[in-house]
Amino acid sequence: xxxxxxxxxxxxxASCASGPAIDTRYTLSAPPAKSLSSSQxxxxxxxxxxxxxxxxxxxxxxVKRSNGEMAIDDDLRWAGSLDDQIARLLALHLENNLGNxxxxxxxxxxxxxxxxxxxxxxxxxEPVEFERVELDASWTVVTLGDQRKVASGRSxxxxxxxxxxxxAIKKMSDAVGKLAEDLAIEIR
Amino acid sequence: MSSSVPLTAETSANHxxxxxxxxxxxxxxxxxxxxxxxxxxxxxxxxxxVFEDAAGVEAKKTLVRYKDVTVxxxxxxxxxxxxxxxxxxxxxxxxxxSQLHDDTRFWVVQPRVTxxxxxxxxxxxxxxxxxxDPGADGEPRTSYAALTKPPAYQSSSNGTAFKLVTNAVGRxxxxxxxxxxxxxxxxxxxxxxxxxNAQVEFTAFINAPFDKLIQKNTRFWNxxxxxxxxxxxxxxxxxxxxxxxxxxxxxxxTPLTLDGGxxxxxxxxxxxxxxRNAIDAPDLGRRLYYQMNFDGSLRGLNRGxxxxxxxxxxGTVADVQVKVDPDTLEVTLPVLASIEPGRLGLSEDSxxxxxxxxxxxxxxxxxAQLKTGSLITGTLYVELAETGRSATLVDAEPYPLFPTAxxxxxxxxxxxxxxxxxxxxxxxxxxxxxxxxAISAVRKLVESPxxxxxxxxxxxxxxxxxxxxxxxxxxxxxxxxxxxxAIVQANKALKALENxxxxxxxxxxxxxxxxxxxSRLMREISDTARAVRDLVDYLERNPSSVIFGQ
Numbered sequence: 001x002x003x004x005x006x007x008x009x010x011x012x013x014a015s016c017a018s019g020p021a022i023d024t025r026y027t028l029s030a031p032p033a034k035s036l037s038s039s040q041x042x043x044x045x046x047x048x049x050x051x052x053x054x055x056x057x058x059x060x061x062x063v064k065r066s067n068g069e070m071a072i073d074d075d076l077r078w079a080g081s082l083d084d085q086i087a088r089l090l091a092l093h094l095e096n097n098l099g100n101x102x103x104x105x106x107x108x109x110x111x112x113x114x115x116x117x118x119x120x121x122x123x124x125x126e127p128v129e130f131e132r133v134e135l136d137a138s139w140t141v142v143t144l145g146d147q148r149k150v151a152s153g154r155s156x157x158x159x160x161x162x163x164x165x166x167x168a169i170k171k172m173s174d175a176v177g178k179l180a181e182d183l184a185i186e187i188r
Numbered sequence: 189m190s191s192s193v194p195l196t197a198e199t200s201a202n203h204x205x206x207x208x209x210x211x212x213x214x215x216x217x218x219x220x221x222x223x224x225x226x227x228x229x230x231x232x233x234x235x236x237x238v239f240e241d242a243a244g245v246e247a248k249k250t251l252v253r254y255k256d257v258t259v260x261x262x263x264x265x266x267x268x269x270x271x272x273x274x275x276x277x278x279x280x281x282x283x284x285x286s287q288l289h290d291d292t293r294f295w296v297v298q299p300r301v302t303x304x305x306x307x308x309x310x311x312x313x314x315x316x317x318x319x320x321d322p323g324a325d326g327e328p329r330t331s332y333a334a335l336t337k338p339p340a341y342q343s344s345s346n347g348t349a350f351k352l353v354t355n356a357v358g359r360x361x362x363x364x365x366x367x368x369x370x371x372x373x374x375x376x377x378x379x380x381x382x383x384x385n386a387q388v389e390f391t392a393f394i395n396a397p398f399d400k401l402i403q404k405n406t407r408f409w410n411x412x413x414x415x416x417x418x419x420x421x422x423x424x425x426x427x428x429x430x431x432x433x434x435x436x437x438x439x440x441x442t443p444l445t446l447d448g449g450x451x452x453x454x455x456x457x458x459x460x461x462x463x464r465n466a467i468d469a470p471d472l473g474r475r476l477y478y479q480m481n482f483d484g485s486l487r488g489l490n491r492g493x494x495x496x497x498x499x500x501x502x503g504t505v506a507d508v509q510v511k512v513d514p515d516t517l518e519v520t521l522p523v524l525a526s527i528e529p530g531r532l533g534l535s536e537d538s539x540x541x542x543x544x545x546x547x548x549x550x551x552x553x554x555x556a557q558l559k560t561g562s563l564i565t566g567t568l569y570v571e572l573a574e575t576g577r578s579a580t581l582v583d584a585e586p587y588p589l590f591p592t593a594x595x596x597x598x599x600x601x602x603x604x605x606x607x608x609x610x611x612x613x614x615x616x617x618x619x620x621x622x623x624x625x626a627i628s629a630v631r632k633l634v635e636s637p638x639x640x641x642x643x644x645x646x647x648x649x650x651x652x653x654x655x656x657x658x659x660x661x662x663x664x665x666x667x668x669x670x671x672x673x674a675i676v677q678a679n680k681a682l683k684a685l686e687n688x689x690x691x692x693x694x695x696x697x698x699x700x701x702x703x704x705x706x707s708r709l710m711r712e713i714s715d716t717a718r719a720v721r722d723l724v725d726y727l728e729r730n731p732s733s734v735i736f737g738q
Contacts, residue, residue: 059722074726081718107711 025079026061026165028173030092042100045187046114046144047091049106050083051121057083061165064128076165082125086176090120093180098188114144118183123154125175127168133159135175141186151186155179232260232285235278236331237294237318242274244316245296252278252318253297259284259320278318290326291343295319295335337362341377341393348399350452352390352408352438353382354460359412359436366392366438367411373398376438390460392438402456403442403449409461412436474530476543477506478581478590480523480556480570488568489558495525497572503527505570525556525570525590550581555593630686 056062061076078085084105091103104114124136140152157178159171239245245262252260260280268275280288297319299309311317318334321342341347354360357379366374374394382389394402413436438460442449452458461467486508495503507524529542546554557573560566579591727733 057718057721058725059719072729074730081715107707 023077024075025077026169027079028085028089028176029170030089030173031096031177033092034096036095036100036102040100041102043102043116044114045094045098045101045103045116045118046108047087047094047103047105048117048119050086050090051119052083052086053122053124056122056125062126063130064126064134066129070126083122086120086122086125089173089176090118090180090183093177094118094184094187097180097184101187116150116187117142117144118187120179125172127161127172129163130165130168131161131163133157133161133168133171133175135172135179137179139179139183141183153182153186155182230282232280232282233288233328233330234263235280235288235329237276237278237334238268238331239274239276239294239296239334240272240336242276242296244298244311245274245276245318250315250317252280252294252320254284254320254322260318262318276318284322285328287322288328289323290329291323292328292332293321293323293335293339293342294332295338297338300338339377345393346396347374347394348396348402348452348454349377349391349393350402351455351457352376352392352460353387353457354390354410354462355387357388358410358462360390360410360438361436364412364436364438366394366408366440368398368401368440371398373401389457390438400451401442402440402452404452404456405449406440406442406452406458407461407467408438408440408458409464409467410436411439411464474528474542475503476527476529476546477587478525478527479584479587480525480590480592481520482523482556482558482592483594484558486521486523486558486568488560488566489523489570490567493561493567493569495527495556495570495572497532500531502531502572503570523570524587547581550579550591553577553579555579555591557593558595 055070058072059077059081060072060074061078063071063073063076065071084107087105091105094103095101119140119142121138122136123138124134127133134157136154136156138152138154141150142148143150155178157175159175159178161168161171242265244250245265247262247265250262251258252262258281260278262276263279264277266275266277267273278294295318297311297317299312319338321339321344324343341349360376360379362376362378364376365372366376374392376390377393378391380389381387392408489505489508491505491507493505494501495505504526505523506526509522509524511520511522512518513520527542527546529546532542532545534540534542534545553574553576554572555575555577557571557575558568559571561569573593575593577593581591582589
């Protein structure tokens with residue numbers, strides 16, 4: 001009886017044991033940033049905190065199935081919060097698109113004395129079976145001084161991916177870049 | 189020649205018998221008397237023994253034996269008037285008659301075959317006989333009630349009897365062996381209901397010299413069958429002896445104590461636990477009951493939950509109820525706590541009143557507090573915590589009210605709630621508006637043309653006064669100097685006020701350290717909340733990960 005108990009204990013311990021875990025996390029890929037001296041800065045824009053739908057407010061990457069289901073894969077996780085990544089990526093893309101404009105996120109210490117504030121509400125932003133990325137966002141641009149609305153609109157983009165996770169993540173980054181282009185047109 | 193012969197004398201001589209002829213009857217009578225005396229003198233006392241059943245017992249035939257030696261015989265048998273018993277008249281040998289005592293026991297020896305014992309097989313050949321245990325105490329009696337079965341031990345046996353109290357007989361029986369380290373050292377010899385009929389009291393006989401192993405703190409438990417235990421270290425199966433698997437057994441241990449232990453006295457009472465693990469379960473000894481009213485939810489606190497003092501179980505939650513006052517609709521959650529003083533080291537013979545001691549401990553800050561026993565199952569237990577805050581044990585019916593203290597989680601939650609309430613109640617908008625208004629007002633005041641005009645007027649006035657002082661007598665000169673100094677001080681005060689206003693603007697500005705730090709703090713709190721939400725979400729989908737990891 002002791003023998004069977006020992007075997008059971010060994011199996012139990014063996015089932016609990018695992019090798020050293022390699023935790024892979026993903027992040028949206030950002031474009032290279034340009035250097036901008038203070039003399040070159042003609043105006044300043046801040047990106048307000050990006051609002052995500054509740055199903056995307058999680059560390060796991062949410063994948064949409066073709067039948068409409070949302071799948072949460074705990075092995076695919078973002079390295080940081082998705083809204084922060086989108087805000088920083090938008091800022092970099094906008095800065096590259098606008099030239100002499102300093103674009104920062106609201107967290108930045110350089111966020112004071114801005115001329116414009118951009119508010120982005122993400123309605124949909126997920127890969128579909130890793131074969132397609134869909135981005136749908138509403139945005140508003142207001143002046144910071146008198147809170148006057150300069151522009152508002154909605155952008156939708158769909159980019160094809162090759163079915164791999166890494167390409168789907170890259171296409172998600174590109175979709176944010178497309179959104180930044182839409183915003184740059186309104187602010188320019 | 190004639191001769192005379194005395195006929196009478198001759199006749200007389202013929203009828204005279206020899207005196208020796210009476211010797212034989214006399215001898216016969218003496219022998220008979222001697223035999224009768226010997227018979228009478230050789231007889232022991234006659235006793236009446238009442239049997240419930242006297243199967244195999246015959247008058248003038250069935251013998252009485254002690255240690256296989258005949259010490260008497262059944263002289264007569266008759267049925268009692270109520271037809272319930274058999275009354276045997278037993279004649280004991282003379283030399284055994286003096287051995288009778290008040291506790292002398294008789295029983296019928298027959299063949300007996302049980303799971304644990306085979307005895308009396310010799311009577312298959314020799315016939316049924318009556319066994320006798322002469323006993324040791326008390327004056328002899330003339331009648332005795334016989335045992336229905338042979339006693340497990342006799343007065344001449346070496347050993348000690350103890351009492352074991354348990355809830356039910358279960359698989360135990362008379363003859364169940366008592367083992368110690370798999371060695372049979374005694375057996376259960378009798379059982380009866382306790383006086384309250386609530387429990388069963390076994391008589392356990394421990395043979396010498398093993399009876400010296402029994403001390404006041406010895407713990408007995410039922411080792412019958414096989415006990416399986418599944419825990420984090422695997423599965424273990426435990427049993428005492430092979431015989432105990434089907435016939436049952438009782439075993440015991442004597443834990444080491446700081447005082448070295450005290451030897452148990454004959455017929456001391458012990459608790460017979462259901463299993464080895466049940467020793468840590470509630471005791472069967474004296475209990476003190478208290479009512480505890482806790483605030484908040486009692487989810488996870490069940491009947492049977494332990495009550496602990498510094499991590500040692502000292503009692504059990506006996507009941508948990510919800511009571512609603514029909515008038516005030518006030519809801520109370522009374523918990524009935526059963527404290528076992530024995531687990532606090534207060535045995536019944538310690539001479540200390542446990543109720544008084546607990547009352548004193550409450551006076552010095554002992555309070556009941558709910559604590560989480562398992563984060564996985566969420567079960568709660570009651571901790572008798574030494575809070576250091578004096579409390580009172582309130583006399584109430586049906587049970588005294590034991591003071592309770594909020595648990596640590598409640599205290600933290602309450603503290604945070606109070607803090608949040610206070611922060612929420614701070615009129616931040618109002619304060620900032622007022623500060624800004626004050627700064628603006630000061631700035632307007634400083635920059636006001638009227639003030640500038642007033643200063644200019646004051647300057648002109650000073651000049652005029654200066655001129656005037658030149659014309660006035662020397663007595664007025666000190667007054668003039670004082671006035672001038674006062675105005676200089678007023679100018680300095682106005683300057684300081686302006687600087688203070690500018691400073692306020694600096695530390696309330698967008699880039700002020702306070703605002704930046706506050707913003708970052710809120711960001712950290714937001715990230716933490718998100719991490720907690722992720723964790724909860726993950727646990728909802730993978731509850732087993734709490735045990736087995738991700």
